[in-house]
Amino acid sequence: MSDIAGVILxxxxxxxxxFAGADFGAGFWDLTAGGVHRGRRxxxxxxxxxxxxxxxxxxxxxxxxxxxxxxxxxAFAAIMETLYVPLAIAAVGIVARGAGFAxxxxxxxxxxxxxxxxxxxxxxxxxxxxxxxxxxxxxxxxVPSQGGGDPLGSWVNPTSMLGGALxxxxxxxxxxxxxxxxxxxxxxxxxxxxxxxxxIAAGILAGVMAFAGIFVLQDDASRLFHHxxxxxxxxxxxxxxxxxxxxxxxCRGVTRAGRYLAAAAVAAVVGGWGVxxxxxxxxxxxxxxxxxxxxxxxxxxxxxxxxxxxTCIPSxxxxxxxxxxxxxxxx
Amino acid sequence: MLSAIVASAAEPAQLLPARTQMAFxxxxxxxLVPFGVAFVAMALFANYRGLRKGDEIALRLAERWSRVAAVxxxxxxxxxxxxxxxxxxxxxxxxxxxGQAYGIPFVIExxxxxxxxxxxxxxxxxxxxxxxxxxxxxxxxVVLSGIGGTLSVVAANAWMNAPGGYTLRHGRVVAVDPVKVxxxxxxxxxxxxxxxxxxxxxxxxxxxxxxxxMLRGRRDRYxxxxxxxxxxxxxxxxxxxxxxxxxxxRWVFNNEPVKFAAMELVPKTTRNAPETIGxxxxxxxxxxxxxxxxxxxxxxxxxxxxxxxxKGFGSVPPADRPPITIVHLAWDVMVGLxxxxxxxxxxxxxxxxxxxxxxxxxxxxxxxxxxxxxxxxTMWAGWTVTEVGRQPYIVYGVxxxxxxxxxxxxxxxxxxxxxVLYTLLATATFLVLRSMARRxxxxxxxxxxxxxxxxxxxxxxxxxGTPTPxxxxx
Numbered sequence: 001m002s003d004i005a006g007v008i009l010x011x012x013x014x015x016x017x018x019f020a021g022a023d024f025g026a027g028f029w030d031l032t033a034g035g036v037h038r039g040r041r042x043x044x045x046x047x048x049x050x051x052x053x054x055x056x057x058x059x060x061x062x063x064x065x066x067x068x069x070x071x072x073x074x075a076f077a078a079i080m081e082t083l084y085v086p087l088a089i090a091a092v093g094i095v096a097r098g099a100g101f102a103x104x105x106x107x108x109x110x111x112x113x114x115x116x117x118x119x120x121x122x123x124x125x126x127x128x129x130x131x132x133x134x135x136x137x138x139x140x141x142x143v144p145s146q147g148g149g150d151p152l153g154s155w156v157n158p159t160s161m162l163g164g165a166l167x168x169x170x171x172x173x174x175x176x177x178x179x180x181x182x183x184x185x186x187x188x189x190x191x192x193x194x195x196x197x198x199x200i201a202a203g204i205l206a207g208v209m210a211f212a213g214i215f216v217l218q219d220d221a222s223r224l225f226h227h228x229x230x231x232x233x234x235x236x237x238x239x240x241x242x243x244x245x246x247x248x249x250x251c252r253g254v255t256r257a258g259r260y261l262a263a264a265a266v267a268a269v270v271g272g273w274g275v276x277x278x279x280x281x282x283x284x285x286x287x288x289x290x291x292x293x294x295x296x297x298x299x300x301x302x303x304x305x306x307x308x309x310x311t312c313i314p315s316x317x318x319x320x321x322x323x324x325x326x327x328x329x330x331x
Numbered sequence: 332m333l334s335a336i337v338a339s340a341a342e343p344a345q346l347l348p349a350r351t352q353m354a355f356x357x358x359x360x361x362x363l364v365p366f367g368v369a370f371v372a373m374a375l376f377a378n379y380r381g382l383r384k385g386d387e388i389a390l391r392l393a394e395r396w397s398r399v400a401a402v403x404x405x406x407x408x409x410x411x412x413x414x415x416x417x418x419x420x421x422x423x424x425x426x427x428x429x430g431q432a433y434g435i436p437f438v439i440e441x442x443x444x445x446x447x448x449x450x451x452x453x454x455x456x457x458x459x460x461x462x463x464x465x466x467x468x469x470x471x472x473v474v475l476s477g478i479g480g481t482l483s484v485v486a487a488n489a490w491m492n493a494p495g496g497y498t499l500r501h502g503r504v505v506a507v508d509p510v511k512v513x514x515x516x517x518x519x520x521x522x523x524x525x526x527x528x529x530x531x532x533x534x535x536x537x538x539x540x541x542x543x544x545m546l547r548g549r550r551d552r553y554x555x556x557x558x559x560x561x562x563x564x565x566x567x568x569x570x571x572x573x574x575x576x577x578x579x580x581r582w583v584f585n586n587e588p589v590k591f592a593a594m595e596l597v598p599k600t601t602r603n604a605p606e607t608i609g610x611x612x613x614x615x616x617x618x619x620x621x622x623x624x625x626x627x628x629x630x631x632x633x634x635x636x637x638x639x640x641x642k643g644f645g646s647v648p649p650a651d652r653p654p655i656t657i658v659h660l661a662w663d664v665m666v667g668l669x670x671x672x673x674x675x676x677x678x679x680x681x682x683x684x685x686x687x688x689x690x691x692x693x694x695x696x697x698x699x700x701x702x703x704x705x706x707x708x709t710m711w712a713g714w715t716v717t718e719v720g721r722q723p724y725i726v727y728g729v730x731x732x733x734x735x736x737x738x739x740x741x742x743x744x745x746x747x748x749x750x751v752l753y754t755l756l757a758t759a760t761f762l763v764l765r766s767m768a769r770r771x772x773x774x775x776x777x778x779x780x781x782x783x784x785x786x787x788x789x790x791x792x793x794x795x796g797t798p799t800p801x802x803x804x805x
Contacts, residue, residue: 051452051456052452052453052455052456053452055404055405055408055448055451055452056445056448056449056452058408058412058448059441059444059445059448061412062411062412062415062441062444063441063445065415065416065419066415066434066437066438066440066441067438067441069418069419069426069430069434069437070430070431070434070435070437070438071434073426073427073428073429073430073431073434074427076419076423076426076427076430077419077423077424077426077427077430078423078427079419080416080419080420080423080426080737081419081423081737081738081739084420084737084739084741085741087416087419087420088416088420088745088748090416091412091413091416091420092748092752094409094412094413095409095410095412095413095752095756096752097409098405098406098408098409099405099406099409099756099759099760101405102401102402102405102406103402103759103760103763106398106401106402106763106766106767107763107766108766108770112766116759147423147427147738148738148739151739151740293430293431293434293504293507294431294504294505294506294507296506296507296508296509297431297432297434297435297507297509299509300435300438300507300509301435301438304438304439304441304442307442308441308442308445311442311446312442312445312446312449315445315446315449315450315472316449318449318453319449319452319453322453322457322461323456326460327457327460327461328452328453328456328457328460328461329456329459329460
């Protein structure tokens with residue numbers, strides 16, 4: 001039962017990475033879009049693409065938190081009591097990102113839009129970096145079972161820095177790939193190559209970083225390294241191949257498949273992390289089964305997850321379909 | 332006295348800033364909750380009316396309300412996320428020991444929040460392009476999931492007051508009965524009380540905006556309808572709220588006697604306990620200060636007889652008492668303002684029955700314009716009663732707050748950071764909403780409002796068939 005809860009948890013993390021990751025990445029491209037005049041069109045596309053979906057995508061984070069604290073309460077408390085600095089910064093980033101976006105969308109004057117836009121864009125880069133650093137701290141086994149781990153070293157370390165930087169780049173890559181498809185759907189011929197160039201650049205950078213990251217992990221998180229190159233290797237290979245395939249089809253102008261392949265590449269990395277950690281939830285000192293809530297609780301989590309699957313997924317599909325058909329456009 | 336000093340010396344340094352931060356962030360988030368839960372319902376009333384009767388003004392109100400709801404929903408979503416971080420960042424001891432049980436309602440809430448976020452987006456962004464009735468129906472799940480979400484979150488809070496549905500062995504939760512966790516002893520009255528509060532606060536606040544506008548001379552149908560829909564919702568909910576609150580108080584009397592003694596400022600266990608308005612308790616447990624006492628009323632309200640014995644807070648050692656004065660004064664504020672709001676609802680009903688023109692009754696409009704703020708204060712006071720009144724426990728009778736607080740340093744720093752961040756957030760929210768209102772007023776004053784109605788393309792045609800020029804609000 002604890003394994004099922006673990007799978008549900010990592011499924012949540014993967015979905016958060018694939019959906020919300022792209023929203024954060026869009027903020028990265030907003031940040032780097034240049035001055036008011038030059039960046040106007042890409043920013044408008046980002047604004048329109050994100051508006052209807054970012055809140056629903058954000059809920060995956062809440063989902064991960066509640067599943068973690070209900071199914072694996074000890075690990076949740078330990079993580080919170082160790083990695084509180086990056087987590088608090090990420091929380092601030094989440095507030096600033098959401099508020100900045102919502103306010104920017106309804107503000108009237110250019111100066112207001114610039115302020116809120118800047119808040120949105122900067123926090124869209126900060127948040128995934130620190131969430132990635134948190135993931136690095138957990139994955140490298142730096143969170144003791146009882147919490148109270150090194151408040152600085154738990155996230156200022158090679159694996160965390162790799163996790164943070166990779167999160168930012170991967171988000172940017174996902175966002176650029178999705179935005180190519182958005183540009184093509186909205187018939188904005190100039191923005192399609194604009195984001196294609198960026199998707200390819202971010203994709204190559206993410207690949208290089210992931211490759212270099214292998215050596216970082218070998219040095220800093222040897223267990224993770226061994227499992228990523230051992231039992232989890234198929235997923236790592238799937239991720240690499242999907243990433244390459246996404247870039248290839250993107251170069252050939254097939255935008256739709258590119259989107260799915262890019263998402264698969266990211267989901268496979270998260271899955272690989274999960275497999276590499278198994279059967280531990282923290283380092284090599286706390287197993288999933290040792291920390292798991294009583295079976296009745298885990299069953300409740302699984303039942304709620306199934307209910308969510310039959311209610312939320314069709315609803316999400318409805319939302320995305322309406323969005324793709326251009327029915328969700330307030331202006 | 333000595334025990335009080337010992338108690339405070341044993342208190343971890345993080346407890347005060349952690350409790351302050353939790354109270355502050357919850358206090359801000361709770362302002363946004365009513366809009367997330369109830370505002371879309373009000374917009375749907377207007378939307379329905381607009382579609383059924385071809386009422387363009389009602390449609391315009393619905394569309395604008397949903398835009399305001401969009402902003403407030405976004406702010407509510409992120410401040411709510413902060414709270415879920417804080418449960419771990421500030422209270423890891425609670426989550427480590429009871430996450431297995433306490434977490435379950437939150438998992439359910441996650442599903443409702445998901446549905447709410449999805450359909451809020453469809454409803455808000457669907458005004459221009461979706462067909463009118465499917466668009467209206469897309470709003471209904473928002474209302475339903477708002478109700479479900481409220482019940483789930485409050486179930487978790489109610490569990491802290493009435494923990495149950497779990498078995499402890501060596502201090503570890505070894506078995507959980509999820510149904511008993513959710514439907515705990517405090518579930519029904521607490522969750523219904525909050526749900527009604529959400530509709531009341533949102534209704535009076537939104538109504539108050541239009542009451543203020545009418546006082547300033549804008550008494551057209553747009554403002555009248557904008558006042559009537561939310562204000563009626565709140566006024567209708569008011570008597571039910573008093574009844575639910577009354578049963579909640581009796582539940583507290585039966586199950587959390589020390590909290591009840593603090594609310595009613597009863598130091599010694601007694602029959603014929605008075606209802607005390609005002610006054611405070613000193614650390615030695617004596618009651619002082621200017622106060623009005625209504626003999627026997629607290630006893631009577633608790634058990635329908637003045638002979639009902641009310642337990643005093645003096646029956647437990649000082650270390651097991653909540654801060655008496657805060658709980659008592661918050662209770663007074665909640666009951667006092669709640670009663671005043673019930674009176675306002677009755678006044679509204681009377682004016683309605685006599686078919687008076689509400690817009691001409693200046694005193695009524697003045698009262699209505701401050702009712703929203705009063706309702707907000709009432710809700711804050713109510714949460715203060717239930718949360719501060721549960722102290723020194725975080726899980727009543729089982730886990731003390733000081734044993735749940737984090738060991739991490741820097742909580743004062745995070746409190747300061749949160750204070751600055753939320754001040755900026757509140758200011759920005761206010762400025763954004765004000766600029767939206769001003770823009771709409773400009774559009775209406777220019778007399779081109781009709782072109783900005785929702786369900787655009789099909790309706791922008793005037794009867795003659797010539798397209799009217801479209802003026803974009805943005």
